Amino acid sequence: MRTFAIMATAALAMTAPAQAADFSDPTWPCIQRKVERLSPGLMWPHPIEEMEHSPETAAAIDDLAARIALRRVSLDELAPRIEAFVAAHGSDPALLGQVFKAGFERLSAQRRAIIAGIEDYSLKQIALSERIDETRVEMNRLMEADAPDYDRVDALEERLAWDERIFTDRAQSLTYVCETPILLEKRLHAIARMLLDAAG
Template sequence: MTIPLRRLTAATLAALLAGASLAPQAFAQGAQAPSAAPASDGPKTPLPAPTPRAPQPGGDRRAAPDPDWPCIQPKVGALSYGQMWSGAPLEQALETWRQDEAVADLVPVIVARRTKPEELAAELDTFAKAAGAEKNAKLTLLFAGAFEELNTTRSAILTGIERYARKQRTLSEKIKQESLKLASERKDMATQNSPEFQQKEQERDWDTRIYDERSQALTYVCESPVILEQLAFTLGREIQARMD
């Protein structure tokens, strides 16, 4: 199973970040494991230490030193609204935006990545017109809600990425130990030709395949926090453009 990086659904992304493993279920359902590697081959996946790193564009750049942060993109913690909002302070708005029904209904729409730019512009125009004299206050509440939702989602993704990296590191070590054991047992011709040895090779190759596919998916997952940050900047700009 190869995961199309640009077409991961929200459910798939959540499963990946939770470290869901497909191997046990696949074997239980009779799925065919990858063919065993020739006797002279080692594991298909390089096993860097201490932490597996997803292949990333610009791989010559230095990655973050945190062993639980596998992305080439620098790790940035919780966002600050001051980076993207030049209006009134949002402390009160962050606490009260859900009390406004129109704001609470629109926030999920404008933070959804499936919402197209022209749809976003139309939604904001309609909202600003309906707000009338309270336009500035309502738009402030709207950005506060959007910012909080994006920041919360982004923080959850950061935590998931770190958990994902730890699981990858554990799987990498497992593949390494499996490969060393197989290399030792391969010296005995009788053992090498046994069904038990062939099964062990299949399991090692399956683990390697899972590791590779998760690494490919991580390339996309690592972009998600940056995309959400860019969306927050876009919303801040678009909402403020409609204020007096």
């Protein structure tokens, strides 16, 4: 556990943005603070109420929400889709709130899945860090013996080097993954602003 905290922090600190870290949760290895669930009310200033839609409008909402949830679709590419939706179905803030809600639910589900994956990944890193510590302890014990088993020490040294390399490579790859929940949150904020601007 000690090794995990030291190595993960060192690997992430090189590239992660400066934010308040929260180490109270041992399954969360990211520098970014863990926020499991987002609230649409923090992004959309109007009440989002249930509405009845024609099949055509419901299909259009679902299609636009699906595009909102596709991270490979840039905001610039999304803008004309929003304009086309407004041209076809109107700029009622309540209607656009339904679009935002549908897109929010899709992106939030993706975000929660990513956070769960980070937690699972972190548990595997913790287990590997414990194995690294155990290997070091055994190596020290063998070297302190009156007749050290050098073959065993060599084998442990090789395993230690391999485990540490895997651990460090994994920790560095977490940099992008740790940023993803925040990128999704920023995308939702930006989409809310686009829809609100379209409402006029």
